Amino acid sequence: MLFHLGEMVTATQSVSDEVLELLGTEMNYTVQVVSPEEEDRELLDSFKISYGEDSGDEDDLQARPPVVTVMGHVDHGKTRLLDTIRKTTVHEGEAGGITQHIGAYQVATALEGRERLITFIDTPGHEAFTAMRARGAQATDIAVIVVAADDGVMPQTVEAINHAQAAGVPVVVAINKIDKEGANPQKIRQQLTEYGLVAEEYGGDTMFVDISAKQGTNIDGLLEAILLTADAALDLRANPDMEAQGVAIEAHLDRGRGPVATVLVQRGTLRVGDSIVAGDAYGRVRRMVDEFNEDITEATPSRPVQVIGFTSVPGAGDTFLVVEEDRTARQIAERRAARNRAAQNAQKRKRISLEDLDAALKETSQLNLIIKGDNSGTVEALEDALTKIDVGDEVELRVIHRGVGGITEGDINLAIADNIIVIGFNVRAEGKATELANREGIDVRYYSVIYQAIDEIEAALKGMLKPIYEEVELGRAEVRDMFKSSKVGTIAGCMVLSGEIRRNSKARLIRDSVVVQEGLPISSLRRFKDDAVEVREGFECGLTLGSYNDLRVGDIIETYEMREKPRA
Incomplete structure (x- = not known):
């Protein structure tokens, strides 16, 4: 049919x-x-699991700390601000000074004499991590937009504001670097009114706080503004007595501990020993670690923890939930994995109709990649950025396999079978895999900064494009006389009118402004009795056009060559 x-x-x-x-x-x-979300809800309903709402009565709900996402442009001081808040130095260890993972931390502060907790999520600033940043906004209660006082509103600042507004979360603006020369906090307040963020002093409802993350100026004022915004705009309560549910913020494969996921508990209490499922990964919580690498036995709502015990690495942004027994967790994970596989296969296959079958049968060049990285969010962001590279329809980029952890022998064997380039992002090939790759000549490339990878893959794709040639005119000559030769046929005595006539270049014959013959070779070229390589404008010459003899006085011979045109 x-x-x-x-x-x-x-x-x-x-x-x-x-x-x-x-x-x-x-x-x-x-x-x-139906959407994957509806299908997922139906799947959970079949196991009698309700996800996304607090069970129990109104009395069971208890206040929870606000979850805050720090967003903003590259190099505006987001990580430095978080460092100052939790007194550590993360950004010095980041490649190129760019945060490439999501981290989550909980800090304590005092408001009106009472100690309150705030959970911070640090989202990466580089544009390639839009997907991860968007997730940060979805898992959050309040967005802190960091803007440098000496730099102003930048493209990623606007993008961060859009993410926050799309997620419908209140915004607190932190104007950083007020200690630098050229800092103008008032100008930033005015710029942000264009994006619907009006400061309280201008009659709006957005709190603006002037800070210096480097000097530690007014950090307490920022924490207070976050708590005041949370109290005024949000009703942050959750039931700590139900089965835990939440979101996996980040996940990676640790050599000693296996798959490790940073999860944010949104409702319920997560305990060691719980059966847990996140996306298509499942397992049992064997161990939980807080941001100080100390073991804890339970995590209450809004608490970020590292969970060890998954059988595979969950995806960044996957929802997690605790189920009654391991068997249920495995069944849910397997069904989700099957659905994801089917969706990926559908994405890889191109639909071919009868009309474009002919075009499809013509060979298109294809660059095949295997991407391995240290974190699932990073791998996904890199894949997303690479698949968006546009070099036309002639060359196609396909990600054959992606995964978290070091490059293994299995990856190299897959690369041998399909002629694939292997990309390692912040990971290396293991011992035997390196030997195998060297022996088989597999191209393994290592990167630690995402835009280096994007630039090199883009250059490789452009290199696979078939060259485009354009015609460049060399010169024109007019036939003034003809000579017959028993050896070479008809010789045209010509005057070069413009440019130059070169031996072995291509020529076309024009008679009365009409092209008579195309693609003729200038097989011999002479000045008087001497052979010449080229004859310039204003000089006379004798030439032959291969075996073509139908020449007349007054004909114009136009010479040209095909040059490769560089692609934009």
Whole structure:
């Protein structure tokens, strides 16, 4: 039936939603396409698990700390601000000084004589991490937008504001670097009014705080502004007595501890020994570690912890929940994994209709990649950035495999089978894998800064494009006389009118402004009795056009060459 509808597919191929609906109409069925979220909810309902709401009565709800995401432009001092808040130095260890993972930390502060906790999520600043930054905004209660007082509102500042507004979270603006020359906090207040953030002193409802993360100026004022905004705008309560639910902020593969996920508990209490499922990963909580690397036995709402005990690495941004037994966790994870596999296969397959079958059969160059990284969020962000590289339809980029952890022999074997380039982001090949890669000549590239990877892959894709040639005119000559030769045929006696005539270049013959013959070679070229390589404008010469003899006085011979045109 699809074949008659103009769709060329096999019996097992995935097709788009529109084609499914069309097929249903043809076969008198009503096709309802549900989103992965709805499918997931249905899956959880079948296990009698409710996700996304607090169980119990109003009396069971207790106040929880606000979850704060720090966002803003590259180099505006987000990580320095968090360092100052928790008295550590993360940014010095970051490649290129750019935060490339999401970290979560909890700090204590005092408000009106009472100690209060605040959870901070640090999101990366570079534009390639938009997906991770967007997730940060979704897991959060309040967004702190950091703007440098000497630099002003930048593209990623606007992007961060958009993420926060799309997530519907209140915003607190921290104007950083007020100790630097050229700092103008008032100008930034005015700039941000264009984006709907109006300072309280201008009659708006957004709190602006002037700080210096380097000098530690007014940090307490910022923490107070966060708590005041939370109290005024939000009702932050959760039930700590239910099964824990929340979100995996980051995950990586640790050589000694196996898969480690940083999770943020949103409701309920997570305890050591709980059966847990996050995305298509599952396991049992064997150990929990806080931000100071100290073991804890339980995590209450808004608490970020590292969980050890997953059987595989969950994805950054995956929701997690605690279930009654390991078997249930495994079943949910396996069903989700099967659904993700089907979705990926559908994405990889290109739909081919009868009309464009001919074009599809023509060979398109393809660059195949395997991406391995130290964190699932980083791998996903890098894949997202690479697949967005646009060099036209002639070259296609495909990510054959992605994963978290070092480059293994299995990755190299896959690369040998399919002629693939392996990318390691903040990870290295293990011993035998290095030997195998060297022996088989597999290209393994290591990166620690994301835009180096993007630039090199873009250069590789452009190198795979077929060269574009353009015609460059060399010169024109007019036939003034003709001579017959038994050896070489007709010799044209010419005057070079412009440019130069070169031996072995291509020529076209023009008669009465009409092209008579194309692609003729200038096989011999002479000045008087001497052979010449080229003859310039204003000089006379004799030449032959291969075996072509139909020349007349007054004909114009135009010479040209094809030069490779550099791609933009």
